[in-house]
Amino acid sequence: MSDSKPQTVLAVDTVGSSLAASLSYQGMIFQRTTLSRKHANHLTPLISTLCDSVGIVPDNIDQLAVNVGPGPFTGLRVGLAYVRGLAHALSCPVIPITHSALLAHHAxxxxxxxxxxxxxxxTLIDARLGQVYFSVYSARNGLIDLHTSDCILDYDQVPDLRNFHHCVTAGGDWQSLADQLSTECSLVPHIAAVSLDDTRDFDAELLVDCHKLTAMTRATSMLLMIDMLQEQGQLDRVDAESLSPLYVRHNVAKKTIDRDSSNPNSA
Structure with a gap:
């Protein structure tokens, strides 16, 4: 049975240079984002300002969500540490969302x-040092399933995506790294709206109709993803102690991609 009142959910994204937090409250979504070089210094003030503008205190939050990667470890660590501490304090569950799944659901x-x-x-996420995080999701009837697990690849290991029937690419790094990747990748349609890297600082008092918003942060997209997964009965929650980042090790990457790209239409 569904809850009689909408849940208040705080989503936090600390991947990349933009720091974002979004709050789902009474059927509306508030979002706030800012550029930050030191996420640890700015995350708490950002969320405090967001809560103040909505007129709630952290004790009113029912659930937390956080981007668990893959991505730069320093940023991920800040977000996970904050959410883990807040979940402990509030005794509330956490919804861990992988970066690639977030991109795929938005697409x-x-x-x-x-x-x-x-x-x-x-999906493609810059892993730096000439490498990328790569994954493929199968899409069918409005649902997605993981087809090729997140793995880390050298630029020249990214497969020819034309082997994946009716494939689109998601994530801004497909474009920013286009010159380093194989030319075959650029022939696949790219969903430009899925970059999710808008860095404008939104008025925290702005009520956002997220189904019409063009400048959607990753944190806001996380909240829409949560609604979708809940409707499908696929929403996973963990306690604070079980929350951890998604680590992708290079020594399993080649085996994974070789296996899945050898049968690209199996999903």
Whole structure:
């Protein structure tokens, strides 16, 4: 049975240079984001300002959500440490969301609204030092499933995405790293709206109709993803002690990608 009142959910994203927090409260979503070089110094004030503008205190939060990566470890550590501490204090559950799944769900909503043929969604996240985090999701009837698990690859290991039927790419790094990747990757349609890296500082008092918003932060997209997963009965929650970042090790990457790309249409 569903709850009689909407849950108040705080989503936190500390991946990359933009720091974002979004709050789902009484059927509306507030979002706030800012550029930050030291997330640890800015995350608490950002969330305090967000809560103040909505007119709540942290004790009013029912659930927490956080981007668990893959991504830069320093940023991930800040977000997870904050959410873990707050979850302890509030005795509330945490919804861990992987970076690649977030990109894929956002792309799924976009292609559905635009009637773009899509059976596979390939995500790419810059891992630096000439490497990327790569994954592929299968898309069917508005649902997505993990097809190729998150793995770390050298630039020249990224497969020819034309082997994945009706594939689109999700994530701004497909474009920023286009010159370093194989030319075959650039021939696959890219969903530009899925970069989720807008760095404007939104008025915290702005009520956002997220289904029409063009400048959507990753934290806001996390909240929409949570609603979708809850409707599908696929929402996973963990306690504070079980919350951990998604580590992707290089020594399993090649085996994973070789196995999955050898049968690209298996999903």
């Amino acid at each position: 799924m909503r976009y292609v559905g609204n635009q009637d773009i043929p899509c059976q596979h969604i390939a």
